[in-house]
Amino acid sequence: MKAKIAVLAGDGIGPEVTTQAQRVLQVIADNWDHTFEFEDALVGGAAIDAVGDPLPDSTLKTCRESDAVLFGAIGGPKWDDPNAKIRPEQGLLRLRRGLDAFANIRPVKPHPDLLEAAPLKADRLENVDLVVVRELTGGIYFGKKTRDADRATDECAYSVPEIERIVRVAARIAADRSGQLTSVDKANVLETSRLWRATTERVIRDEFPQVRLEHVLVDAAAMHLLQKPAAFDVIVTENMFGDILTDEASVLAGSMGLLPSASLSDDGPGLYEPIHGSAPDIAGLGIANPYAAILSASMLLRHSLKLEEEADVVERAVWRVIHEGVLTTDLAGEGKRSVNTQAAGDAVCEIVATSTPCMNMCSREFGYRF
Numbered sequence: 001m002k003a004k005i006a007v008l009a010g011d012g013i014g015p016e017v018t019t020q021a022q023r024v025l026q027v028i029a030d031n032w033d034h035t036f037e038f039e040d041a042l043v044g045g046a047a048i049d050a051v052g053d054p055l056p057d058s059t060l061k062t063c064r065e066s067d068a069v070l071f072g073a074i075g076g077p078k079w080d081d082p083n084a085k086i087r088p089e090q091g092l093l094r095l096r097r098g099l100d101a102f103a104n105i106r107p108v109k110p111h112p113d114l115l116e117a118a119p120l121k122a123d124r125l126e127n128v129d130l131v132v133v134r135e136l137t138g139g140i141y142f143g144k145k146t147r148d149a150d151r152a153t154d155e156c157a158y159s160v161p162e163i164e165r166i167v168r169v170a171a172r173i174a175a176d177r178s179g180q181l182t183s184v185d186k187a188n189v190l191e192t193s194r195l196w197r198a199t200t201e202r203v204i205r206d207e208f209p210q211v212r213l214e215h216v217l218v219d220a221a222a223m224h225l226l227q228k229p230a231a232f233d234v235i236v237t238e239n240m241f242g243d244i245l246t247d248e249a250s251v252l253a254g255s256m257g258l259l260p261s262a263s264l265s266d267d268g269p270g271l272y273e274p275i276h277g278s279a280p281d282i283a284g285l286g287i288a289n290p291y292a293a294i295l296s297a298s299m300l301l302r303h304s305l306k307l308e309e310e311a312d313v314v315e316r317a318v319w320r321v322i323h324e325g326v327l328t329t330d331l332a333g334e335g336k337r338s339v340n341t342q343a344a345g346d347a348v349c350e351i352v353a354t355s356t357p358c359m360n361m362c363s364r365e366f367g368y369r370f
């Protein structure tokens with residue numbers, strides 16, 4: 001197949017991990033006889049420096065004209081002036097809105113070979129395999145903002161159609177898995193959450209009788225996620241709660257550098273990015289973990305290009321290199337033998353280059369299937 005992929009590497013470790021993800025996609029193209037046409041475009045701090053705008057019109061146009069967007073990360077101390085009117089994050093938020101990428105799918109599955117080194121007890125992590133479905137184009141990140149010298153506000157708003165469409169996405173995923181859906185809100189306090197809860201109940205009752213719905217308040221959910229993570233299957237939640245809970249969930253997997261994501265719209269290109277940020281503390285050192293970016297590329301293959309077998313191959317390759325101990329510092333631990341970003345990418349590329357389609361060998365039970 002022929003596909004056009006926009007590459008928005010961004011700032012900090014964004015370009016470092018995106019390079020590896022793009023290399024893996026190229027190996028897939030070479031081996032499976034596909035043509036992937038990559039087009040680089042500016043975003044975030046890099047775009048502010050180049051043209052004074054974190055999402056230039058030309059970048060949005062490139063993305064809209066592509067089949068999918070591979071995104072790195074944006075932001076960093078250079079652009080962190082609290083009084084700045086133009087900020088890198090605006091580029092990402094406008095991109096998500098501009099593509100109407102409202103459904104952010106963030107799978108979390110700890111690798112068994114990482115359990116012993118995990119900060120949580122290994123037995124708590126056994127059988128953890130969950131998906132957070134985060135609403136991505138509404139809520140407090142997009143509300144009206146005001147700031148005076150001594151007062152600031154951020155408005156949080158949700159409409160019924162916005163809630164309905166994300167709940168439908170989550171319910172379809174839940175129906176394909178265990179049938180269990182957990183909706184996370186703060187309905188004891190927030191009006192937006194009360195609307196969220198009522199709408200979720202109606203959609204599930206009327207349209208998804210096979211799905212079992214439970215509601216959990218976000219503060220309790222944050223605790224349960226660490227205390228009994230295997231009890232969750234599919235979680236649906238609003239924008240900010242999903243953002244925070246998935247950083248927390250990265251502890252289950254072992255690192256921020258392991259969690260990929262897909263942000264999907266009803267039509268138009270999907271946006272694929274690791275859940276982590278630009279990691280200024282390690283940027284430029286060549287030690288960032290590229291697996292989240294590579295797994296985001298596999299989600300791109302699966303969800304936007306419908307290349308299921310190729311996606312399986314990439315996911316199996318990442319699963320295997322972790323099993324073989326090809327670990328960046330975040331996974332290996334300080335002072336332990338580790339590989340750099342490039343070597344981790346090399347290891348995945350090598351396996352992908354010699355792999356054959358593995359539809360029957362890959363399953364949710366053994367390996368990633370994102």
Ligand SMILES: NC(=O)C1=CN([C@@H]2O[C@H](COP(=O)(O)OP(=O)(O)OC[C@H]3O[C@@H](n4cnc5c(N)ncnc54)[C@H](O)[C@@H]3O)[C@@H](O)[C@H]2O)C=CC1
Pocket residue numbers: 013017072073074075076077089092255256257258273274275276277278279280281282287288289290292330
């Ligand atoms: N999607 C995006 O582009 C996001 C951007 N940001 C921006 O990133 C900048 C830094 O934010 P932080 O709060 O530090 O969050 P962060 O996610 O960049 O980093 C948090 C911690 O995780 C580590 N980490 C993250 N990704 C890693 C990887 N691939 N390999 C190894 N270690 C990794 C970092 O070294 C750091 O210790 C800020 O400017 C923030 O606004 C934050 C979150 C998402």
Ligand SMILES: CC(C)CC(=O)C(=O)O
Pocket residue numbers: 089092093243275276
């Ligand atoms: C950088 C923010 C806009 C969002 C964020 O932290 C995320 O999407 O994970």
Ligand SMILES: [Mg+2]
Pocket residue numbers: 243244247275
């Ligand atoms: Mg985040």
